[in-house]
Amino acid sequence: xxxxxxxxxxxxxxxxxxxxxxxxxxxxxxxxxxxxxxxxxxxxxxxxxxxxxxxxxxxxxxxxxxxxxxxxxxxxxxxxxxxxxxxxxxxxxxxxxxxxxxxxxxxxxxxxxxxxxxxxxxxxxxxxxxxxxxxxxxxxxxxxxxxxxxxxxxxxxxxxxxxxxxxxxxxxxxxxxxxxxxxxxxxxxxxxxxxxxxxxxxxxxxxxxxxxxxxxxxxxxxxxxxxxxxxxxxxxxxxxxxxxxxxxxxxxxxxxxxxxxxxxxxxxxxxxxxxxxxxxxxxxxxxxxxxxxxxxxxxxxxxxxxxxxxxxxxx
Amino acid sequence: xxxxxxxxxxxxxxxxxxxxxxxxxxxxxxxxxxxxxxxxxxxxxxxxxxxxxxxxxxxxxxxxxxxxxxxxxxxxxxxxxxxxxxxxxxxxxxxxxxxxxxxxxxxxxxxxxxxxxxxxxxxxxxxxxxxxxxxxxxxxxxxxxxxxxxxxxxxxxxxxxxxxxxxxxxxxxxxxxxxxxxxxxxxxxxxxxxxxxxxxxxxxxxxxxxxxxxxxxxxxxxxxxxxxxxxxxxxxxxxxxxxxxxxxxxxxxxx
Numbered sequence: 001x002x003x004x005x006x007x008x009x010x011x012x013x014x015x016x017x018x019x020x021x022x023x024x025x026x027x028x029x030x031x032x033x034x035x036x037x038x039x040x041x042x043x044x045x046x047x048x049x050x051x052x053x054x055x056x057x058x059x060x061x062x063x064x065x066x067x068x069x070x071x072x073x074x075x076x077x078x079x080x081x082x083x084x085x086x087x088x089x090x091x092x093x094x095x096x097x098x099x100x101x102x103x104x105x106x107x108x109x110x111x112x113x114x115x116x117x118x119x120x121x122x123x124x125x126x127x128x129x130x131x132x133x134x135x136x137x138x139x140x141x142x143x144x145x146x147x148x149x150x151x152x153x154x155x156x157x158x159x160x161x162x163x164x165x166x167x168x169x170x171x172x173x174x175x176x177x178x179x180x181x182x183x184x185x186x187x188x189x190x191x192x193x194x195x196x197x198x199x200x201x202x203x204x205x206x207x208x209x210x211x212x213x214x215x216x217x218x219x220x221x222x223x224x225x226x227x228x229x230x231x232x233x234x235x236x237x238x239x240x241x242x243x244x245x246x247x248x249x250x251x252x253x254x255x256x257x258x259x260x261x262x263x264x265x266x267x268x269x270x271x272x273x274x275x276x277x278x279x280x281x282x283x284x285x286x287x288x289x290x291x292x293x294x295x296x297x298x299x300x301x302x303x304x305x306x307x308x309x310x311x312x313x314x315x
Numbered sequence: 316x317x318x319x320x321x322x323x324x325x326x327x328x329x330x331x332x333x334x335x336x337x338x339x340x341x342x343x344x345x346x347x348x349x350x351x352x353x354x355x356x357x358x359x360x361x362x363x364x365x366x367x368x369x370x371x372x373x374x375x376x377x378x379x380x381x382x383x384x385x386x387x388x389x390x391x392x393x394x395x396x397x398x399x400x401x402x403x404x405x406x407x408x409x410x411x412x413x414x415x416x417x418x419x420x421x422x423x424x425x426x427x428x429x430x431x432x433x434x435x436x437x438x439x440x441x442x443x444x445x446x447x448x449x450x451x452x453x454x455x456x457x458x459x460x461x462x463x464x465x466x467x468x469x470x471x472x473x474x475x476x477x478x479x480x481x482x483x484x485x486x487x488x489x490x491x492x493x494x495x496x497x498x499x500x501x502x503x504x505x506x507x508x509x510x511x512x513x514x515x516x517x518x519x520x521x522x523x524x525x526x527x528x529x530x531x532x533x534x535x536x537x538x539x540x541x542x543x544x545x546x547x548x549x550x551x552x553x554x555x556x557x558x559x560x561x562x563x564x565x566x567x568x569x570x
Binding site: 063064065082085089093096109112114116 | 317318321322324325328332333395396397399400401402403404405406407568569570
């Protein structure tokens with residue numbers, strides 16, 4: 001059974017190899033994945049297309065069985081029906097029935113979550129309010145725009161009041177306002193103790209939301225940890241903004257973010273070790289320092305660097 | 316049971332809104348109405364011709380409905396990837412198969428009721444009295460379609476819609492000729508072939524059990540024992556086919 005101290009997800013040495021075709025050609029997709037996700041975490045699973053993210057999600061949902069290894073979800077074996085009762089899943093694409101209305105879709109999902117009529121009515125009311133779907137309940141799914149479809153799939157995922165929420169590209173196709181609302185919903189769920197696993201390619205959003213990430217590359221987890229810890233070790237740069245009445249040459253190893261020499265304004269990005277020397281030189285040259293801001297490597301740069309490194313190692 | 320009912324209801328509603336279903340339904344009603352137009356050519360056998368044609372039309376429409384909806388039942392879910400959302404819910408795969416089957420059965424039942432009522436209307440308009448045998452004929456047609464629908468569920472659990480249709484058509488034809496198959500086996504000299512044909516006879520559905528046109532046409536008395544036997548056969552055969560469908564379906568992965 002699930003307990004407070006246990007991780008919500010624990011995967012041990014999970015392998016998955018797909019066999020296809022007449023010649024039974026084998027394609028390994030996951031190779032020894034080890035993963036733990038704690039209660040109330042927002043965890044992001046990152047990786048390039050074909051890295052194995054979707055397969056890993058399907059294993060967690062019990063749609064695919066591991067070839068080797070296993071794990072537990074909400075204290076139960078993978079694929080267990082009682083665990084699935086507390087999982088919400090929002091797929092990347094809105095896999096819905098075009099002929100059904102929004103209400104019929106939510107009623108179906110409530111029924112599949114084994115809710116009685118009264119409970120289903122109450123929950124449908126709650127999630128439609130959260131996802132602002134109230135005015136669209138009678139509309140056929142085929143008439144909804146991409147953004148509204150996304151809201152509907154999120155509402156369907158929230159129906160069972162999940163303890164573990166799996167979101168595949170939850171912010172794709174949403175307008176800026178809907179993205180903000182969705183991020184707020186995710187943060188609110190975390191506060192309530194729900195564990196959220198996000199699979200997304202929109203890295204700035206992941207950076208804004210996730211507590212921890214795992215980087216999946218060719219079926220292996222090549223990096224995992226708290227976002228702040230992972231980015232802590234990355235090379236830092238410092239952004240210096242200044243005004244100088246005389247033209248100044250940019251030193252080696254520094255980069256220009258922007259400059260307007262005619263107005264005497266400059267913003268440079270420089271390595272941390274040259275900051276103090278450069279500031280002294282600039283002050284001697286009569287410059288007025290406007291800002292000195294440390295810049296940490298972003299998740300996008302980290303992702304590109306780590307995946308490229310893994311590719312180099314593999315080749 | 317909540318999950319099964321939800322799935323069945325949704326399958327029913329989804330099928331009702333399929334354009335092909337509406338076109339096929341319209342076609343069936345036009346065919347039923349057209350049987351009345353043949354009355355002047357029937358030379359005093361107008362009632363028989365209307366009943367023959369009408370019940371034939373009911374059977375054909377039902378079968379086409381199964382081909383149209385039943386043989387795509389699981390495949391369509393896989394193709395649209397809605398299966399990922401459905402099976403991620405806390406349902407057993409048996410509930411999925413049963414829910415889909417009951418939804419299909421519900422749409423068949425509603426269609427049959429509509430067509431039998433239409434056929435009775437055509438008969439009344441032609442000046443013939445209502446015959447309770449017509450209800451029994453409708454029930455028999457329903458039992459037959461329930462067996463065929465279960466076979467469609469079995470086939471759709473592991474093959475494409477095209478192959479399912481092909482196999483289902485074959486089983487439908489052989490099922491209607493199953494008694495002839497046994498008669499043919501009894502006349503063959505080779506005991507191996509006899510055993511093979513007898514085995515096939517026991518495996519294919521006995522669809523000839525559900526033929527009730529003669530009784531309706533000639534107004535023969537209703538045999539309750541025969542109805543019970545046909546009902547029991549349907550329940551047994553459909554359960555067997557659905558269990559087999561489950562065995563196949565529960566091993567499937569959706570990558």
